Amino acid sequence: MNVLDIVKNNNDFLDNHFDQNRRLIYDDIKAQDIPEDFAVKLADEIWLEIKGYPLSNNISSQEKIEIFRNLWPIAIIKRKSKLPFDFYKKFDVRELKEDILNLGDEFWCINQKKGEKYPVHKHTEVLGNTVFPIYYDGTQSLDVYKNNYIPKHIQMKIDKIVYELETQFDGKVLISGLTKLSANKCIPPHIDDLYYFKIIKRFQIAINTNSKVYFDIDNQIKIFEEGDCYQINNLLKHSVSNEGNTDRINLIIDIMPWENINGYYSLICMKKRSN
Numbered sequence: 001m002n003v004l005d006i007v008k009n010n011n012d013f014l015d016n017h018f019d020q021n022r023r024l025i026y027d028d029i030k031a032q033d034i035p036e037d038f039a040v041k042l043a044d045e046i047w048l049e050i051k052g053y054p055l056s057n058n059i060s061s062q063e064k065i066e067i068f069r070n071l072w073p074i075a076i077i078k079r080k081s082k083l084p085f086d087f088y089k090k091f092d093v094r095e096l097k098e099d100i101l102n103l104g105d106e107f108w109c110i111n112q113k114k115g116e117k118y119p120v121h122k123h124t125e126v127l128g129n130t131v132f133p134i135y136y137d138g139t140q141s142l143d144v145y146k147n148n149y150i151p152k153h154i155q156m157k158i159d160k161i162v163y164e165l166e167t168q169f170d171g172k173v174l175i176s177g178l179t180k181l182s183a184n185k186c187i188p189p190h191i192d193d194l195y196y197f198k199i200i201k202r203f204q205i206a207i208n209t210n211s212k213v214y215f216d217i218d219n220q221i222k223i224f225e226e227g228d229c230y231q232i233n234n235l236l237k238h239s240v241s242n243e244g245n246t247d248r249i250n251l252i253i254d255i256m257p258w259e260n261i262n263g264y265y266s267l268i269c270m271k272k273r274s275n
Contacts, residue, residue: 013135210244
């Protein structure tokens with residue numbers, strides 16, 4: 001399987017997984033206010049998130065509604081137990097920034113479908129460095145695919161940062177890459193409520209930014225400076241507003257701790273069999 005196949009399958013998976021209802025289920029929404037048919041749909045995921053193993057497949061719809069309503073407040077407490085922003089360090093990204101700003105527009109086209117499919121990201125362009133099949137169905141090994149579309153001199157600089165985070169946080173990189181938010185554009189409030197995000201550590205490093213880029217998570221606003229690296233909690237409501245006149249480019253790196261990797265595969269497989 002090549003990188004383009006992985007990207008397409010990830011996009012198709014996310015397209016099926018997310019909808020407007022899910023994007024708008026913030027932590028201030030009460031469980032009883034969520035439509036029953038949607039509560040049934042979310043019950044399996046909430047159970048997996050809290051219990052760590054899949055819900056039995058012989059549970060009725062009414063039982064799933066009650067399960068969701070009982071576990072939703074616990075899920076919110078668990079999500080809020082992790083800081084919105086957790087500062088790691090400041091990287092020297094001056095050379096990487098220069099290299100990236102010299103890239104032509106054609107380098108940002110590999111994942112254009114993201115903006116087309118998800119209105120929340122319609123002003124976002126992505127250049128993947130590594131990709132990973134988050135739609136994993138249990139038939140593959142834990143393979144991370146390299147996007148050789150990125151010039152090698154840029155890839156080497158990114159990989160140096162990736163290696164430090166892998167070492168420091170005792171894990172393996174899964175998805176990593178560059179994301180660009182155009183000047184005077186925004187990413188509206190949303191959540192990334194996917195099991196994958198609950199067991200990885202997501203880092204964002206500011207490569208090109210300005211003093212009018214406001215990153216809001218759970219009503220806490222952070223202005224990144226060049227090179228700042230934060231672990232972010234995207235299970236909470238978050239948004240980005242670029243009110244400056246320059247594009248905002250961040251390097252995103254997902255590190256999955258080794259202790260979670262085998263569990264991720266077994267749980268996804270069990271969940272798939274239970275549905």
